[in-house]
Amino acid sequence: VTNLANAKIPESVRALATDGNKLRFALVEMAAGIKDTILLGRGDPDLPTPQHIMEAAQRTIIDGKTSPTPVAGLPELREHIAAKFRRDNGLDFIQPENVIVTTGGQEGLFLIMQTILNPGDEVICPDPRYTVYDDAIQHARGVVVEFPTDHDDAFNMRPERIEAVITPRTKAILVVTPSNPTSGIVTEDRLRAIAEIAQRHNLIVISDEIYERFTYDGWKHFSIGSFPGMAERTITLNGFSKAYAMTGWRVGYVAAPKNVIDAMIKVKAITSGPAATISQVASVAALTGPDVVADFLRIYTERRALVTAALTDMGLSYSDSRGAFFAWTNSSSTGIHAMELAYLLLQEGKILIFPGNAFGPNWGGYLRVSFLQDTELLREAMVRMRPIIERYRSA
Amino acid sequence: VTGSPQPLDKLALPLANRVAGLPDAQEIGGNVPPLSEGVIEAAFDAMKRGETHYTDRPGILPLRQAAADRIKKQSSVEISPKDITITCDATEARFIAIKILAERDSVVFVPGDWTPVMGAVVLADSTIVAEVSVPDAVSVAYVTPDDDETILRDVLPTLPKAWIVWDVSSAKNQTSFHPAQIVPASRVVTIDGLASELPGWRIGWMAGSEVAERLRSLKQNMTICATSVAQWAAVELLNEMHKESR
Numbered sequence: 013v014t015n016l017a018n019a020k021i022p023e024s025v026r027a028l029a030t031d032g033n034k035l036r037f038a039l040v041e042m043a044a045g046i047k048d049t050i051l052l053g054r055g056d057p058d059l060p061t062p063q064h065i066m067e068a069a070q071r072t073i074i075d076g077k078t079s080p081t082p083v084a085g086l087p088e089l090r091e092h093i094a095a096k097f098r099r100d101n102g103l104d105f106i107q108p109e110n111v112i113v114t115t116g117g118q119e120g121l122f123l124i125m126q127t128i129l130n131p132g133d134e135v136i137c138p139d140p141r142y143t144v145y146d147d148a149i150q151h152a153r154g155v156v157v158e159f160p161t162d163h164d165d166a167f168n169m170r171p172e173r174i175e176a177v178i179t180p181r182t183k184a185i186l187v188v189t190p191s192n193p194t195s196g197i198v199t200e201d202r203l204r205a206i207a208e209i210a211q212r213h214n215l216i217v218i219s220d221e222i223y224e225r226f227t228y229d230g231w232k233h234f235s236i237g238s239f240p241g242m243a244e245r246t247i248t249l250n251g252f253s254k255a256y257a258m259t260g261w262r263v264g265y266v267a268a269p270k271n272v273i274d275a276m277i278k279v280k281a282i283t284s285g286p287a288a289t290i291s292q293v294a295s296v297a298a299l300t301g302p303d304v305v306a307d308f309l310r311i312y313t314e315r316r317a318l319v320t321a322a323l324t325d326m327g328l329s330y331s332d333s334r335g336a337f338f339a340w341t342n343s344s345s346t347g348i349h350a351m352e353l354a355y356l357l358l359q360e361g362k363i364l365i366f367p368g369n370a371f372g373p374n375w376g377g378y379l380r381v382s383f384l385q386d387t388e389l390l391r392e393a394m395v396r397m398r399p400i401i402e403r404y405r406s407a
Numbered sequence: 408v409t410g411s412p413q414p415l416d417k418l419a420l421p422l423a424n425r426v427a428g429l430p431d432a433q434e435i436g437g438n439v440p441p442l443s444e445g446v447i448e449a450a451f452d453a454m455k456r457g458e459t460h461y462t463d464r465p466g467i468l469p470l471r472q473a474a475a476d477r478i479k480k481q482s483s484v485e486i487s488p489k490d491i492t493i494t495c496d497a498t499e500a501r502f503i504a505i506k507i508l509a510e511r512d513s514v515v516f517v518p519g520d521w522t523p524v525m526g527a528v529v530l531a532d533s534t535i536v537a538e539v540s541v542p543d544a545v546s547v548a549y550v551t552p553d554d555d556e557t558i559l560r561d562v563l564p565t566l567p568k569a570w571i572v573w574d575v576s577s578a579k580n581q582t583s584f585h586p587a588q589i590v591p592a593s594r595v596v597t598i599d600g601l602a603s604e605l606p607g608w609r610i611g612w613m614a615g616s617e618v619a620e621r622l623r624s625l626k627q628n629m630t631i632c633a634t635s636v637a638q639w640a641a642v643e644l645l646n647e648m649h650k651e652s653r
Contacts, residue, residue, distance in 0.1 A: 033628065037464055044463075054461065061459040069636070070454065073447055078607040080435040115495050115609070115630045122629045126530065130423050147628045151506075152423065183421075216420055245420065260460045260635030262495070271419040281432030282526030284499040288634040289607030290450075 021355050029351055032143030032370040039354065043364040050393040052382045053364040055192060055337070057257040059311065061294075062304045065256060068297035069290040078289045083281045084273070085113025085265070086292040092299040093265050101221075102238030103248065106267050112276050113295075115287045117222045117251030117264035121148045123276045123283070124218055124247055124266060129154035133183035135218070136174055138167075140371040140378075142192045157182070158372075163342065166332040167196030171205035178209075184216040185209075187236055190223040190335025193371045193380040197227060197334045200234045207239045217246045222264075223336040225255045225305045228313055231334040237267070244269060254337075255305050256298045261291040312337050315383040315390055322394035323381070326401050330381075337383045340368075344377030346405045354379065356404065361396040428529045430522075439606055442640075446605075449643035453636045462632045465623055466493025466612070470638050473645035474612045478597055480652070481575065482585035486597065490619040492626050493633045497576030497600030497611035502527045503625050504596045504613055505547060508570040509533040513546035516569065518562070519554045523577065545569045550586065552578035563590050570618075574598040576611060593617040601641055604648075608637040 025042070028035040036053070043049045072078060084090065090108040097103040097111075114120040121144065129135070131153035137145055139158040146156050159173040174185055185206065189198040198206070210217050217236055224233045237246035251264030266276065286292075319339050323330050331340040343350055350367035357363045368378030383390065453459075465471060471488035478486055494500040505527035509515050514536050515528050521535050528535050539545055542565050549572045550559055563571060563586055571586045576599050587595045593616060600611025610633055613622055632638075 033624070037627070040464075056461050060457050061454075066454045066459070070451060073442070073450055076439060076441065078442075078605075079437065079439045080607045080609075082434055083432045118628070119630045126423065127426055128420065128423055130425075133423075144628055151625075151628070247420075258459065260458065260462060260632070262630060262632070262634050269420050271422065275422050275426040275429075277432050278426065278429040278526070279530070282429065282498075282530060283502045284495045284630060285435065285609065286607075288495075288609045288637050290636065291634050 021352060025355065029369060030373050032372065033147065035351070035370045036366055039358065039364060039366065043358055046358065046362055049358065049362045049364055050385060050389050050396070051364045052385060052393055053366045055254065055382060056259045056384060057254065057308070058384045058386065059257040059308060061257050061261070062301070064301045065258065065294045065297045069294040072290055072293040081286045081289055081292055083286050084277045085111070085287065086289070086296070089113055089292050089296050092296055094267070096299055097248070097267050101235040101248070103235060103243065103267060105243050109270050110267050110273055112266050112273050112280065113287050113292060114264040114266060114280065115284050116253060116262040117220075117249055118144055119284065120249045120251070120264045120266045121145065121220070122151065123279050124249065125149050125152040125154060126279050127272060127275045128216060129183060132181055134179060134181045135184045135186055136177055136182060137186045138169055138188060138191070140193055140368065140375045141188060143371060145186060154183070155181070161194070161196065163331050166334060167191055167194035167340070169198045169202055169206065171202055171209055174206060175209050178213055178215070182213065182215060184218050186218050186220065188220045189233065190227060192223065192336055193338055193366070193368070194331050194340040195333035195336040195338045196331060197231050197233065200232070203234050203236045204239060207236055207242050210245055211241050215245065217242065218249065219246055220249045222249065222251050222254050224250065226309055226312055226337055227335040228316060229334065233335065247272060252295050252298055257308070258294070258298065261288070261294055263287050263291045263295045312383055315387060318387055318390055319381060319383055319394065322398070326398050327405070328401065339381040339383070341379045341381050342377060343379045346401055348404050349376045350379055351376065353404070357397060357400055361400050363393045363396055425530060429526050435606065437606060440604060443644070443647060445647055446640050446643050450636050450640040453639035458635050458639060460635065462635045462638060464627050464632065465491065466633060467638050467642070469642045470645070471612070473642055473649070474599070474614060476649060477599065477645060478614060480649070482583055482588070484585045484587045484592065486615040490616070491612055491614040492619065492623040493638060494600070494611045494613060494626055495630050495633050496602055496609045497574065497598050499626065499630065500598040500600065500611045500613035501572070501574060502530070503622050503629070504572045504598060505549070506531050507618065507621055507625055508547045508572065508596070510546040514544045516545045516548040516562070516566070518558055519551055523574070524549050539566065542566050543568060547572055549574065551575065552580045552582040552584070556582065556584050559584070559586065560589055569594070570616070571595045572598060576600045576602060587615070596622065601644065604644055605637070605641060608640060609634060610637050610641040
């Protein structure tokens with residue numbers, strides 16, 4: 013790929029090329045100023061929050077039951093989350109006291125790192141990844157240690173690569189399955205091998221499972237904390253944002269041994285206090301109401317087929333998207349750096365797509381295309397995208 | 408894979424050293440004031456409009472504007488909405504301000520009640536002092552309307568490196584004083600929130616200073632945005648309060 017040669021890219025954006033978080037926000041803000049842009053950037057489901065969830069929030073407002081909950085979360089919600097972990101994830105030993113409700117999954121990550129990392133402690137992370145992990149680790153004065161994942165391996169995690177980067181300062185392994193941005197999953201055999209490594213080296217596993225409900229083509233999600241010997245060393249992160257189209261409600265949750273949860277409660281009391289009460293009540297309704305996630309999955313499956321067919325038609329290859337709702341698309345055949353291409357797609361095609369280098373500097377030959385628009389808009393986005401890809405490829 | 412599962416309450420993972428110095432969580436509790444019909448309607452309307460997704464990173468513009476209006480009315484200090492970030496209660500704003508502005512191993516000057524910031528100062532690897540002996544060592548002055556204004560007027564201008572965090576969120580006293588009246592506004596972060604009026608809705612804000620973008624960046628990394636429906640309810644509440652006071 014070229015080295016960001018396009019002079020049209022504003023210097024303010026170009027300067028952010030190695031800072032994934034800032035780059036994503038710069039593009040989102042730029043897109044906000046371009047009328048009729050089709051947003052395939054942010055991982056924010058376009059589907060509405062289901063009605064029964066909103067009605068639960070409305071009832072609690074009318075009843076005036078909006079006083080702050082305990083910092084750890086609404087007791088009823090903690091109970092339902094613990095039951096969910098036991099029922100859906102095989103985490104048989106999770107009780108409400110092993111759960112903290114957070115203000116979104118991202119806060120869970122921040123709290124985990126503040127709670128377990130001393131300065132200089134290393135966390136082994138897959139490359140590419142959502143770069144907010146890096147910030148959370150660095151705010152705790154920890155150190156990110158990367159290991160590569162590959163397109164040819166559908167961005168599955170290779171246990172031997174994890175073991176190769178373990179040092180005396182290694183404190184934890186970050187497992188993200190399904191993955192943002194690659195949509196890869198970590199298969200059961202690999203997870204078992206990672207579990208064995210964690211036990212042999214006495215490491216903590218932080219398992220981010222926020223996309224667990226969305227897997228395709230028969231691929232299954234497994235929770236590493238459910239394997240023998242892992243309950244005591246696994247911190248599992250999840251949330252309501254992605255599964256229930258509830259990004260604006262800001263509710264996530266973490267399950268872990270009690271001493272970790274107790275410490276996280278202390279940190280959370282300082283950093284933000286309890287999550288909003290109406291959001292927690294809405295989350296109870298999400299867990300106890302009709303299974304809307306199965307309907308969402310059907311919709312995303314249809315969209316995934318549409319997008320991947322269009323990408324194939326454009327001559328772009330993509331990683332096997334086994335989970336989540338992204339097509340991690342190899343754009344290197346265009347000969348243009350992904351940031352440049354994302355800029356051109358936004359300016360010329362009015363499509364917001366995040367470039368791969370927003371998820372790590374090694375990924376300038378990839379785009380993350382989300383499925384989070386209805387099929388009509390997705391189809392239109394693909395129509396707008398095609399001539400731009402073809403024009404620059406032939407150039 | 409080896410090992411036999413045990414109940415998780417019997418298990419313990421090694422924790423960061425910083426956790427040992429933290430106070431126990433203080434629960435908030437308290438009575439909830441009745442909501443006006445307008446606030447309830449604003450929340451319901453937001454849901455109907457589908458405002459249940461991430462908001463803009465700084466928070467919705469009408470709420471930032473309402474916060475700017477409130478600051479101006481309190482102290483005649485003008486802060487642009489573009490330099491205001493909506494947070495999850497003033498708690499989050501307070502933590503972020505201390506975490507970003509207090510330099511490691513430096514001193515945070517707190518002339519009054521230090522309990523609201525004790526934990527944040529621990530997490531920022533700094534130390535609280537109630538009196539200033541070495542002005543150069545102070546990286547942050549955390550001050551509120553409950554502090555003695557004479558002391559603030561005497562001391563704040565003598566702190567050459569200090570950022571001023573002006574927290575009005577839980578002050579018992581009202582004052583028209585604002586630190587930006589005596590030190591450069593670029594060094595002052597104003598914190599406020601709606602913990603009294605909308606306690607469980609978790610809406611606050613941090614406003615102003617030349618580091619507004621850095622503060623916003625940490626907020627985004629922590630919690631992305633405040634609850635969207637709550638932001639719309641807060642706009643209505645602040646507008647109603649503004650009308651009543653005119």
